[in-house]
Amino acid sequence: MALTNWQQLHGSHFAGSRALVTGGAGFIGSHLTEALLDLGAEVVVIDDLSGGDVVNFADYKERAGDRLRFVEGSILDEALLKELTTSGGGVRYVFHQAALGSVPRSVAEPVKFHQVNATGTLNVLEAARAADVQRVMFAASSSAYGDSEVLPKIETMPALPRSPYAANKVYDECLCRAYACSYGLDTACLRYFNIFGPRQNANSAYAAVIAAFAKDLLANKRPTIFGDGEQSRDFTFVDNAVHANLLAARCTKKIEGEVMNVACGQRVTVNQLAATMAGLYGVPELTPIHQDERAGDVKHSLADLSKIRATIGYEPLVGFEDGLAPTCAWYRETMLG
Numbered sequence: 318m319a320l321t322n323w324q325q326l327h328g329s330h331f332a333g334s335r336a337l338v339t340g341g342a343g344f345i346g347s348h349l350t351e352a353l354l355d356l357g358a359e360v361v362v363i364d365d366l367s368g369g370d371v372v373n374f375a376d377y378k379e380r381a382g383d384r385l386r387f388v389e390g391s392i393l394d395e396a397l398l399k400e401l402t403t404s405g406g407g408v409r410y411v412f413h414q415a416a417l418g419s420v421p422r423s424v425a426e427p428v429k430f431h432q433v434n435a436t437g438t439l440n441v442l443e444a445a446r447a448a449d450v451q452r453v454m455f456a457a458s459s460s461a462y463g464d465s466e467v468l469p470k471i472e473t474m475p476a477l478p479r480s481p482y483a484a485n486k487v488y489d490e491c492l493c494r495a496y497a498c499s500y501g502l503d504t505a506c507l508r509y510f511n512i513f514g515p516r517q518n519a520n521s522a523y524a525a526v527i528a529a530f531a532k533d534l535l536a537n538k539r540p541t542i543f544g545d546g547e548q549s550r551d552f553t554f555v556d557n558a559v560h561a562n563l564l565a566a567r568c569t570k571k572i573e574g575e576v577m578n579v580a581c582g583q584r585v586t587v588n589q590l591a592a593t594m595a596g597l598y599g600v601p602e603l604t605p606i607h608q609d610e611r612a613g614d615v616k617h618s619l620a621d622l623s624k625i626r627a628t629i630g631y632e633p634l635v636g637f638e639d640g641l642a643p644t645c646a647w648y649r650e651t652m653l654g
């Protein structure tokens with residue numbers, strides 16, 4: 318499924334090592350799990366399936382054999398996390414992807430988001446600390462930058478969360494840094510910018526924009542844009558996020574909770590996105606319908622990649638358009654058969 322040859326980029330680094338992927342049945346987590354398995358790692362996945370689906374393992378479950386262990390459970394279950402980080406000699410890496418992940422839903426359900434995204438992350442760090450894990454990679458979010466008009470976003474800018482979700486993610490970054498400083502548990506905070514690709518859920522009221530547009534266009538419906546559509550995003554194909562995680566895990570120096578942007582470094586407006594996708598599906602007449610802006614949404618987003626380049630040697634692997642075409646094809650295949 319990946320456009321990327323992981324073996325060529327990461328060789329034998331992960332062969333024989335054991336990793337825990339929280340939220341591994343979700344969109345990004347399932348790609349990360351697949352890459353780790355293809356690189357010869359053993360992967361334990363914990364996911365409560367509130368947003369993910371075991372169907373996301375279908376492409377590689379068979380070839381992974383018993384190197385993939387899926388446990389249906391929650392990161393709110395401390396005893397289970399302890400068992401999963403320590404059993405079988407313990408895990409070397411934790412890739413913490415589990416979270417409730419929608420800005421508008423967090424505005425509607427702030428307490429629930431705090432429990433899963435803040436307390437859940439605390440639990441994951443506690444389990445990793447007790448198990449003496451080598452490094453925790455945390456799925457941080459570009460929403461931390463808030464609505465500052467300054468572009469591109471640089472990690473030294475202040476965190477200005479505009480939603481409970483963004484606030485959870487900023488708190489988690491602080492916690493990752495604190496665990497590195499207080500306990501020597503090495504952590505890396507990877508601020509993802511609008512990740513997209515196959516397996517991103519389109520069937521949720523809170524679906525991300527590319528998934529939602531695909532669903533509408535394939536149903537011959539005009540896609541809905543919240544606001545004037547001139548808001549822009551640094552849309553990032555999922556292989557880039559996987560690559561950043563693998564590079565962070567491999568880094569030979571301590572990362573100590575540093576925050577790094579993970580993106581493509583290219584800005585596309587939502588209007589441009591809608592037009593490109595309608596073109597790819599051959600339905601240019603399905604122009605968007607505009608509705609009111611949503612609370613908590615930010616206007617523009619574009620990443621500066623200097624820090625992640627310098628720290629872990631990251632370069633985006635797959636550009637926006639190169640990732641969009643196979644993503645649209647995947648939605649067509651899975652939705653229309």
Ligand SMILES: NC(=O)c1ccc[n+]([C@@H]2O[C@H](COP(=O)([O-])OP(=O)(O)OC[C@H]3O[C@@H](n4cnc5c(N)ncnc54)[C@H](O)[C@@H]3O)[C@@H](O)[C@H]2O)c1
Pocket residue numbers: 339340341342343344345346363364365366367368369370390391392393413414415416417418433437456457458459508509510511512513518525
């Ligand atoms: N997709 C993006 O553009 C983006 C951007 C910034 C940050 N992130 C972060 O990346 C991570 C992965 O996001 P995704 O897009 O793959 O979303 P996703 O919803 O597909 O994956 C999240 C997974 O976490 C699981 N989960 C939720 N609550 C859980 C709990 N209590 N215990 C165990 N598992 C639980 C869900 O079932 C789901 O499988 C999340 O932390 C998200 O906040 C994503």
